[in-house]
Amino acid sequence: MKFFRNLPVFCAAVLLALAAFGVSPASAATKSIILATTTSTQDSGLLDVLIPTFEKDTGYMVKTISVGSGQAMKMGEKGEADVLLVHSPDAEKKFVAEGFGINRRLVMHNDFIIVGPAADPAKIKAEKSSKEALKKIAAANALFLSRGDNSGTNALEKKLWKATGLTVEGQKWYQQTGLGMGETLNIAAEKKGYTITDRGTYLALKKTLGLDILVEGDASLLNIYHVIEVNPAKWPKVNSAGAKAFADFVVSRKAQAIIKTFGIKKFGSPLFFPDAGKKE
């Protein structure tokens, strides 16, 4: 097997190729933070404004991994993220109680809304209670799109369905997309179905959707975002200084001011309401 003699040459070529393209392994490793967050903060564009500001102020590099809140917390549990920005309060409390996270702090809120086609086949428009609205959708066998991905929105949706006492999984009119909020809204628009969304993502996508807000304002539809630092005691590799810097930034006056005005120019109304320091 004389060809094996050439192996070192091949290996050298591979290394050269990497070097030539100037892709060195993460150089500033300690200065980078992994932020696991929800699709809503990414799809609404809020992070595109917040993160560059934070990076400029502190010199950290933020690696934003936008997944559902459920997956974000799973990453935190495994120590594969440094800081979380999520909106799934019940799961968050459990996450902190089990010692995976520390310093859970209130950041902002907006609300969930039930959206659907203008024709409104289940006649839920102007229904005050989200529970009654869902019951009507079920009674009418009207198509309902669920995220089905353990995200914060999905967790809230399941909680609301549970309150109605109905079993919806497996029903023909109840479909799970398994996708992010933006994509699920697009599917709901395309198939003329109902879905539950956070207001931020809805407003950001409104122009292309053709879905109307049908139910809003119910207290059970509050959507609250918290920042949680992953517990470094559990995972020593976590960049706890960076996580703390980011969490402090998100609740700082500067970031809260950005959150307060974000989206007004583009969408006519703010997408999120800053809450740092307030009591829940």
Next chain:
Amino acid sequence: MDLILEGLLKAFHLIVSLDAEVLGITWLSLKVSGSATLISVVIGISCGMLVALNRFPGKKLLVSVVNTGMGLPPVVVGLFVTVFLWRNGPFGFLDILYTPSAMILAQAIIATPIVMGISIAALQNLPAKLRFQILSLGATRLQMVGILIREARLPLMAAVMAGFGGVISEVGASIMVGGNIMGYSRVLTTATVMETGRGNFDVAFALSIILLLLVFLVNYIFTLIQQRERPR
């Protein structure tokens, strides 16, 4: 229809105005997939050569495994690479998860079996007596390999194009191991997925057109090399 027109206009606008973000994304796509293809060509063609020119037990099994690898789903590769590169995973010390290097690694894993599989077929297709003839004329083994590669140039370039096409177009692995981080690991395919999720269909459409143009350009160059007149 509006969308298609809007997308075309947007693509034209983004290209003509040399939008810095789009240029960066396009350049990164080319850099990542180009590096991955280069790695896969080096490994794929050399290992393909070893397999094609030697007889050994289990050869058919090995070739079947390689051919199966040609259909390796990018998400599967993405998942495996992610788990291996986790901080607390076996290769966590490398600290390259969510970096372009991780994307190159994943894409090289996707492209290597493609390049290797086609290379094996290409080299086995050469007349079996050719290499003995070359050797008997006094060529060294290395020279022989060079001549064989030149002889099989057409299908080998097809292997390179297939490898490049496989990785420049994949999104599953790139988004998992790269994270689609703005200005850092966002490439054309992952940006298209994200813009679609944001409902910015015109931008998504524009990015797709830029991707197609890029793939065409690269393949055009590859084809020129492939179809070059043979020096006599």
